Amino acid sequence: LSSQFESLDYEPWESRVFKEESSKKTPSSLTKQGITRWVVVFFIGVCTALIACTIDICVVEITKLKYGFLKKYIDKCVTENCLYMPYLLWLGISCGFAFIASVLVTYGEPVAAGSGIPLVKCYLNGINVHRLHRLKTLFVKAAGVTCSVLGGLAVGKEGPMVHSGAAVAAGLSQGKSTSLGFDFGILKEFRCDQEKRDFVTGGAAAGVAAAFGAPIGGVLFSLEEGSSFWNQNMTWRIFFCSMVSAFTLNVVLSAYHGQIGQLAYDGLLNFGKFPDIPFTLLELPIFIGMGIIGGLIGALFNQMNYHISVFRRRFIVSRWAKVLEVIVVCCVTVTAGFVMIYCVNDCKPLGPKDDIDFPIQMFCEDGQFNAVAAMWFQTPEASVRALFHDQPGTHNPLSVGLFFITYVFLACWTYGLSISSGIFIPALLSGAAWGRLVGLGLYRLTEGAAWADPGKYALIGAASQLGGIARVTLSLAVILIETTGNLSLGLGLMLTLLTAKLVGDCFNAGIYDMNVQLAGLPMLPWSSPPLCYGTQARDIMSKPVVVLREVERVSTVLSVLEETRHQGFPLIFENRFSGSQGNQNSFGMLRGLILRSQLKILLKEKAFCSSPTGSASQPPVSLETFRMYYPRYPTFQGMHFTEEERSSYLDLRPYLNPTPYTVPMHASLPRTFQLFRALGLRHLIVTDDNNEVVGMITRKTLARYR
Amino acid sequence: LSSQFESLDYEPWESRVFKEESSKKTPSSLTKQGITRWVVVFFIGVCTALIACTIDICVVEITKLKYGFLKKYIDKCVTENCLYMPYLLWLGISCGFAFIASVLVTYGEPVAAGSGIPLVKCYLNGINVHRLHRLKTLFVKAAGVTCSVLGGLAVGKEGPMVHSGAAVAAGLSQGKSTSLGFDFGILKEFRCDQEKRDFVTGGAAAGVAAAFGAPIGGVLFSLEEGSSFWNQNMTWRIFFCSMVSAFTLNVVLSAYHGQIGQLAYDGLLNFGKFPDIPFTLLELPIFIGMGIIGGLIGALFNQMNYHISVFRRRFIVSRWAKVLEVIVVCCVTVTAGFVMIYCVNDCKPLGPKDDIDFPIQMFCEDGQFNAVAAMWFQTPEASVRALFHDQPGTHNPLSVGLFFITYVFLACWTYGLSISSGIFIPALLSGAAWGRLVGLGLYRLTEGAAWADPGKYALIGAASQLGGIARVTLSLAVILIETTGNLSLGLGLMLTLLTAKLVGDCFNAGIYDMNVQLAGLPMLPWSSPPLCYGTQARDIMSKPVVVLREVERVSTVLSVLEETRHQGFPLIFENRFSGSQGNQNSFGMLRGLILRSQLKILLKEKAFCSSPTGSASQPPVSLETFRMYYPRYPTFQGMHFTEEERSSYLDLRPYLNPTPYTVPMHASLPRTFQLFRALGLRHLIVTDDNNEVVGMITRKTLARYR
Numbered sequence A, B: 001l002s003s004q005f006e007s008l009d010y011e012p013w014e015s016r017v018f019k020e021e022s023s024k025k026t027p028s029s030l031t032k033q034g035i036t037r038w039v040v041v042f043f044i045g046v047c048t049a050l051i052a053c054t055i056d057i058c059v060v061e062i063t064k065l066k067y068g069f070l071k072k073y074i075d076k077c078v079t080e081n082c083l084y085m086p087y088l089l090w091l092g093i094s095c096g097f098a099f100i101a102s103v104l105v106t107y108g109e110p111v112a113a114g115s116g117i118p119l120v121k122c123y124l125n126g127i128n129v130h131r132l133h134r135l136k137t138l139f140v141k142a143a144g145v146t147c148s149v150l151g152g153l154a155v156g157k158e159g160p161m162v163h164s165g166a167a168v169a170a171g172l173s174q175g176k177s178t179s180l181g182f183d184f185g186i187l188k189e190f191r192c193d194q195e196k197r198d199f200v201t202g203g204a205a206a207g208v209a210a211a212f213g214a215p216i217g218g219v220l221f222s223l224e225e226g227s228s229f230w231n232q233n234m235t236w237r238i239f240f241c242s243m244v245s246a247f248t249l250n251v252v253l254s255a256y257h258g259q260i261g262q263l264a265y266d267g268l269l270n271f272g273k274f275p276d277i278p279f280t281l282l283e284l285p286i287f288i289g290m291g292i293i294g295g296l297i298g299a300l301f302n303q304m305n306y307h308i309s310v311f312r313r314r315f316i317v318s319r320w321a322k323v324l325e326v327i328v329v330c331c332v333t334v335t336a337g338f339v340m341i342y343c344v345n346d347c348k349p350l351g352p353k354d355d356i357d358f359p360i361q362m363f364c365e366d367g368q369f370n371a372v373a374a375m376w377f378q379t380p381e382a383s384v385r386a387l388f389h390d391q392p393g394t395h396n397p398l399s400v401g402l403f404f405i406t407y408v409f410l411a412c413w414t415y416g417l418s419i420s421s422g423i424f425i426p427a428l429l430s431g432a433a434w435g436r437l438v439g440l441g442l443y444r445l446t447e448g449a450a451w452a453d454p455g456k457y458a459l460i461g462a463a464s465q466l467g468g469i470a471r472v473t474l475s476l477a478v479i480l481i482e483t484t485g486n487l488s489l490g491l492g493l494m495l496t497l498l499t500a501k502l503v504g505d506c507f508n509a510g511i512y513d514m515n516v517q518l519a520g521l522p523m524l525p526w527s528s529p530p531l532c533y534g535t536q537a538r539d540i541m542s543k544p545v546v547v548l549r550e551v552e553r554v555s556t557v558l559s560v561l562e563e564t565r566h567q568g569f570p571l572i573f574e575n576r577f578s579g580s581q582g583n584q585n586s587f588g589m590l591r592g593l594i595l596r597s598q599l600k601i602l603l604k605e606k607a608f609c610s611s612p613t614g615s616a617s618q619p620p621v622s623l624e625t626f627r628m629y630y631p632r633y634p635t636f637q638g639m640h641f642t643e644e645e646r647s648s649y650l651d652l653r654p655y656l657n658p659t660p661y662t663v664p665m666h667a668s669l670p671r672t673f674q675l676f677r678a679l680g681l682r683h684l685i686v687t688d689d690n691n692e693v694v695g696m697i698t699r700k701t702l703a704r705y706r
């Protein structure tokens, strides 16, 4: 577990200043706050969708330019025998984009690397991932993923959308931007970790809704994968957020496709609309079988990716090496594509029904096109669509098989590179490839029975592969149902997904959880490990505990802050070693808890008093001031204290949390874990029978037990 | 709040005997338990679906017989002028069924009355509703709802399916039936409230899945409405359960309709399949407007129903009066139907496309049929289907309007009668009626524009009305999407539902919550009331606290059990009034907690020892024995104690929970509430600064604050 990550404060901090402030609140101010929440959520939905649209339109337009340009050269060079030319051009263009994508992330904002879903998950779990929601991160993520996709890498733009949505939510809900240095002075009541988290959950849902046009899928994704804390009142806001997002996307994309004012734009179903395909009871074993295959391939994929990541962490550390690796992967990808197009001569007649932007003729006869080239000469998303919807005869089993092997290998290598990239589309694409193979086999076996539709099996394969890799079930089923507009296959999809998940779980964790573990993020699982009732709180707690008194000398506070790195300090009543009741292990009677950040603000504000009994005359530092510093607390640099100040006192009583959560030292690990996890705590103080402090339990103490 | 309801014990009880037992568990026994869970869940899904199929098929077949029979008479009597005959026959048949439905519930099992959803909600919230899951309840519910529907009342069979699913789950997961008096001796590890609750959540989802053929809707319903505690691991099992249920239903109903082995049986979409209907941005205001109307009508409906329920509680108390009321409502319903058919002469030509089982000609010309009669001569479900799918010209606006007013009034009167009945279908039907009116208006205004499809607006109206009454949004949207097979309307549906909910919430609570409040069920809301940081735990706690010592005299235990009705007793170390530290309000140093049920079992088992220091030699009563008594604990009747036994001691140390949850007496109400609610506690002990017991907080203490 890495010590660089700190936790978020999800508990309401019931100090005296807080209670005084909240006693002044009126029901009408609460109503106002409630309405403001809905308004903020509305804008989160809209902005997330607009970002998604921008990315989408950029990708579509530039891809068209890119492959249109290349097609011209290929068509010319096939006859003139200069095929190295389009190859080099292809390489150049792709590497150019890949280079930008990689430099942006590596030198700009490393936290924007990867899909972002694991980090958002951790944030919602309560870990403060630095710079996760900065404006710069958002920009790098959005621009980076556009370039990665344009670079022709085996990546999708869907995962990053979740991160973008989360960043938008975190930004908008604060009413200020520290990066840009302005503060609208609004939404001040939302400037705390807890409120922010709720908005981020909505933003993540909006991200999925915008990425796939799947509002219900978005809510479920947020629920299944993201959120660690859930509550019914939140559901409706999240739902609203992802609905607004899907609406906006629909309106904008409809307008972009020339149907202004229309809403039923089919492009929202970005994997194409599936007609109703019947399925029979006899197919259930096939679905289960495909689920098992998907689970196995997924587990293998995750394992391979794990080893690659470990290798990367050890040997590819410097920045330029990371950029170089991206370039290498990009070259390999382009080369693989080119070699396949060159070698596999899978010619198909070009019918009027074929929906291919750039049919490449290559060595095919006139009126025919190279089906392999069609797979490479478009965005991965379009390839998924092709595998789902092309006529049974379009693809040669051999070339699909070859494509699958190449692509799954590339995807595995690509995921984890220093670019922003999602795993959804690559997984769906490779799954669709083998799924289609299965479908083609069945089609031939049954001599073209109506139910043996290769497109249907491509869909099942895609679901199964993604289920095996990401281990998402419910939300994925809904997302696939929503994006394909097909409900009748719902049951089949669910069965496959559940099987894939269960099979995969026998071998290893899902890819997101693997990322979390690799990064050493102290994420708390849903429940404590089984069979650990024998372990007690006192066995795992940290001690000795660094404690402070309710009214403490400034010099003591300063030295404690400088000497330790703890984030919270229990406050005691008696002097440290007066040892009431003679318990040698105790550090004093518990009176409250104070956070490091609060101490820093108090020091910065110089809220000192001269007498050790505290001073009642001086008005306490207001909550307003505390919120002003959020979320970037002052550092010691630039803080100077005179000798007189050092020998004066800090009266912590108005600011301390007088009733921090405690756990008796004999409590079992499951009970301790449950308390910590269900309430989203940050500090849990271990007490003995007399309510005296004997130890401290924090996130990292518990995250070790999984 | 009624004191007749006790709570469930959701906390794991970490006593010494429990820890010893769990230390013997091996990972393989855990795996076995995990697999068993999935198997049990599978059977829950299957059985729930089979019950749903049985109800469905019975209703369909007998309805056919009933209306076929009546139609013959009507056709004859219209010419022979003896229309009182079919009227009396109709009255007789309907009242017969209504009588059976009512007697079953009133005399058989009163807990089976109503929709059952509020009770299941309360159960999942942690309230032990007596007899809720008995076999008899299940039977009465299933048979009762069949008869209610057959009686032609304004009821649906969907709500009761949720209850049936829950009852199936609670029964199957225990591996025994106390009613039938057999015990398979299996699944003993699931005999505790916590495990049972998890299965019941799955069963409720399976119920929705079977009622509507909507597996995802089922999971969401369980999440949104039912479950108060949620955890990711559970999601997948619930998902599996509702999937299995939908599968089974599909297979059985397909077979019933003669398509053995098929799975894409459209009948699963029991509101008929909607084709893709486009909608434009301009319709959004219409949807929002309809949402507002639905919210208003819903609020009015709830308010009226509330007053009717209050009236009923005061004046209709004896059993025969309840049965009589049902008969009266049934007569009014039939009469209303008959009068409408007689008076409104809404004749339509009978086309080949019309899907009407029993077209009644009445006073219409040959080749025509009475459109009003068609609405009454079928199950409410079929009427909903008709309003969704009939051609624009089928219904006369005036007769639809009349139907709406009559039906909404009947539904309001019917809901809450002493029969088992759901509100889903009546709400959808009345909503579909006014929705269709709106649609017809738009159709005329726009002179038949493609988007102004009356069926589409009927759907939106139905959703809005149900949203306004039940205040369910997310899951309802999914259910409607799943049952109509239409995704493109999804966004419109969601918008309408959310509006209806928000508007309705301005006036009163949803109908289920109203039922809960009326019945005095101590359900805990999701969060504590706002603005109550000033209230402290010590202000709300009960005191004096009845405490026991760790090793206590049998006679003391007996007198405490007889004199008080508390369900849990804190155990203290010192003698009651030795008053350590001189705190006058304290009842002693906390050592643990014991439940009334455990004390009763220990007394019954006569686990006594002679010395006040306890006896180590005697093996403690095993957990096995505790489970044997679950869930019906011994009563004092038949327990006799000799004088010697009375003066011996009960050593509670192996059975007590050594680390019960406590809260400091200065903690605020929100913090106390949060702790209690998030962890699903039953007892929360209030302690002072020295960890001495000063008060007690339980569900009913907190349920008062809402």
Ligand SMILES: Nc1ncnc2c1ncn2[C@@H]1O[C@H](COP(=O)(O)OP(=O)(O)OP(=O)(O)O)[C@@H](O)[C@H]1O
Pocket: A005, A006, A007, A008, A541, A542, A543, A544, A545, A546, A547, A565, A566, A567, A568, A569, A570, A682, A696, A697, A698, A699, A700, A701
């Ligand atoms: N006041 C304290 N006295 C002694 N040990 C402490 C104290 N506070 C925390 N610890 C222990 O020191 C370690 C690091 O402290 P820290 O406060 O950074 O916790 P953490 O687990 O990193 O959680 P956070 O994310 O809140 O920083 C933890 O193992 C914790 O148990």
Ligand SMILES: Nc1ncnc2c1ncn2[C@@H]1O[C@H](COP(=O)(O)OP(=O)(O)OP(=O)(O)O)[C@@H](O)[C@H]1O
Pocket: B005, B006, B007, B008, B541, B542, B543, B544, B545, B546, B547, B565, B566, B567, B568, B569, B570, B682, B696, B697, B698, B699, B700, B701
């Ligand atoms: N040991 C006790 N000593 C004193 N008062 C108690 C004790 N246990 C409970 N009470 C109080 O007595 C009342 C009824 O007790 P009871 O145990 O029946 O609780 P309840 O709220 O009905 O919850 P439950 O559903 O568990 O029965 C509650 O107000 C509770 O606060």
Ligand SMILES: [Mg+2]
Pocket: A003, A005, A006, A007, A567
């Ligand atoms: Mg730390």
Ligand SMILES: [Mg+2]
Pocket: B003, B005, B006, B007, B567
């Ligand atoms: Mg009670």
